[in-house]
Amino acid sequence: MKLTRPLLILLAIVVLAGGYFYFADSSDDSGQSNLLVSVKEGPLLVTIHASGELQAKRSEKIKGPDGLRSVGLYRVTIEDLIPEGTVVKEGDYVASLDKTELDEKIKESQTEIDKIETQLDQIRIDTAIEMRGLRDQLINLKFSLEDKKLSMELSKYEPQAIQKQAQLDMEKSEREYAQLENKLILTREKSIAKVGEIDASYRQQEHKLNRLLGFQKKMTIMAPKDGMVIYIRNWNGKRGPGSQISGWDATVAELPDLSEMMTMAYINEVDISKVMPGQNARITVDAFPGKEFQGLVVTKANIGEQIRNYDTKVFEVIVILQEQDSLLRPAMTTGISITVDSIGTCLQIPLEAIQSDSLSFVFKKTRTGFIKQEVVTGPSTDIDISIALGLSKNDMVSLNAPSHADDLEFVYLDQDEKRQMIQELENALTRRIKAQQVIARSVKQENLQSKDTGGSTFIIF
Template identity: 25%
Template sequence: MKKKIVIITIVSVGIAIGCYLWSGDSNGSSTDSSLSTTVKAERGPIQLRIESTGRVVSNLDVEIKCKASGEVIGVPYDVSDPVKKGDLLVELDPIDEQRRVKQAEVNLSSSKAKLVQAQQNLETAERNLVNDMSRAQADLKAARAKFQDAHAKAERAKKLLEAKRVSIEENETAQTTASLAAADLENAKIALAELKVKKDALEVLRQDVTLAEGQVESNKIALEMAQQRLKDTKVFAPIDGVIAARQVEVGQIISSPTSNVGGGTALLVLSDLSRIFVLASVDESDIGRIEVGQRVTITADAFPDKEFYGKVVRVAARGENTSNVVTFDVKIEVLSEGKQNLKPEMTANVVVIAAESENALLVPSDAVYRRNGKTFVLVPSDGQQPERRNVEVGIDDGVRTEILSGLKEGEEVVHSKGQIQSRWARQRGNRSRPPMSPMMRIGGKR
């Protein structure tokens, strides 16, 4: 009888366990009572951390070149030396440029003298023309009066000859005098017309003055350019900074970038270290979570025990495809004290705090399930089967998940001990790229 009771009990327990497992599968949670436990929902801090690597860069790198060509006679600064804006960086031998300045000065003086000569020729010609015009007009007036008088006398002599009151000789003399007066009048008119032609010729002299003025201006510009080239033999610092590289030595002959198709000789690289940045490459799967203004923790192998802090200041609008792996440049400004310890081109490890909560309601990520677009947890109930509870989730760091609604602090949820990795971790682990620190999902999206 006792044996029969034991058998019935065992069968009943087996049927109950089978129904529970079948019911659990139908609700989307394949939890075995031997592989699950319950955990209370507790409050605590959680962060969405995105890790990456990058390189340290300065605020600005200026490649220093010289507009002039020639031999280097002075380089007062070496690598790592600090300089101020306006400090002399490089000096070239100025002898050739000094000769060009002297030649330009001589050319300018010569052109000025030619201008003065052209102006004097024009003034002299204008004065002579005025005098000649006055004289010609007076001669014309006198010739016209003389002609009128002679013509009148010739007419009277002709009439007197008809009256036989003058001789033929006297009449001929009067006619000859009238003819000569008429010729003088014509000559006076011709002389006045010739002076008008000379007046038009003055325009040529005015053009000579204009050409001379243009030559003076051209030589002034040539002198200014020669003086500028002389100044260009000295190169001054355009900004405050530090000498990051030096590619020139005393005695070296350099070429000008303005006259050389190769771009000229690079002399120095001047870096502005007043602000320090890190250019990090972020995978395309994570870039959607990066925003300007997010906090960043920065470390470098050179300072293993020191953490630097900064913020995101720029997210690239376009990615870079390398071997079918797309990454985006994220520019991070280092803000913490001691940032000058980070040298340009150092490798830096960055952790972007994409989201965080100081007092979040947390449950293990393994206790959160998703089916048919809904997110839920299993809550123990009075019966043998856990209750399915729909929830809204927030930050998920791969170990813990923030519960925004649907669950209260202190309530218990079924936690699968056998599920070593969260679904997020398994998905990330199946990717071909090397695993990074756990990435979190927001709002239940992965």
């Protein structure tokens, strides 16, 4: 035992000294320091990063009155809206809409009704006067006709010419009487038709007024069910007090279902081809540093769009959270890492260690200095890159170019081994892509409510 301890101490000193001369002396002959790293072995996860915003998978829309366009209201201002995040019960007050334009239309409709009532009274008075005049004329003609009949009776003792004249006078009076009777009937029918036309306009305006008065009550918005009020968000920002709703989209706010959450992100057109439904994702929430949630890519847009604050076209991607937390709320900012490729185990080095000059190589440290070692690379992350051929585990490579780098020996790979390895990498990538495509095809689609438009959109989950 007494001899063992000194031997162990001596062995440790030898190892430390060897390690110092092999690893610690990272300076070359010119005195330049080189940043050395060791080739490590382990799993490699290729991820795409994006920021997003939490949303409820489903939500109940809190809408303004239906049929705004039918009463001539195309845009209505939200006059008041309770603070976002307020928990309400069914029937509680949520918002009120500006009634200024509606009140003006009510006044206009009432004025029109008053005008029609005046016209109706006027036509009734005019008709009554005209009908009375015709009746008086009819009475007078009746007396005249009786007088003509009497004259004809008295003329039978007169000469033939006088009798003929008396008969003609009587026939003329009868004709005038019949004509006046017919005129009275036509005048009555005409007045009835005119009154009916005005009365129809009156009923139409009265119906419009009743609809407008009904809308007055609907301009105060109540909660359709229990929940937490969340403001609507669209390309123009939040829809809060002072914003407007339209006759096409009368949504004032929404009551999200907090039991199922999702996050939406925008992926640039360079990376979108790597994203597929069914891929796993890690989600962080800015409000809760250190907490991480598992997610699943459920859909990606087929067409890119130009979004504010993005330099290039981006594609919408939706990720469903596979675990829930009572602290999560809509509109919270999220960080999303989508795993687009994974390798169980491989050799890895930092990405900046790779040098390119028609061939990929690294500055590999040897016992006598550095060499340029050709390598075959595989998938990479933002930090590391996999090495398929050219290095071994625990080899040391330099992150920066040593002095006199141009004079260093270049060690080439065996061309047959290189071609074979490149083919194996391509085959492995094809297998992984096919496996992801199978997963993507296995998911089903469900018709879910769209957040922005109030309509429907298909998303996969």
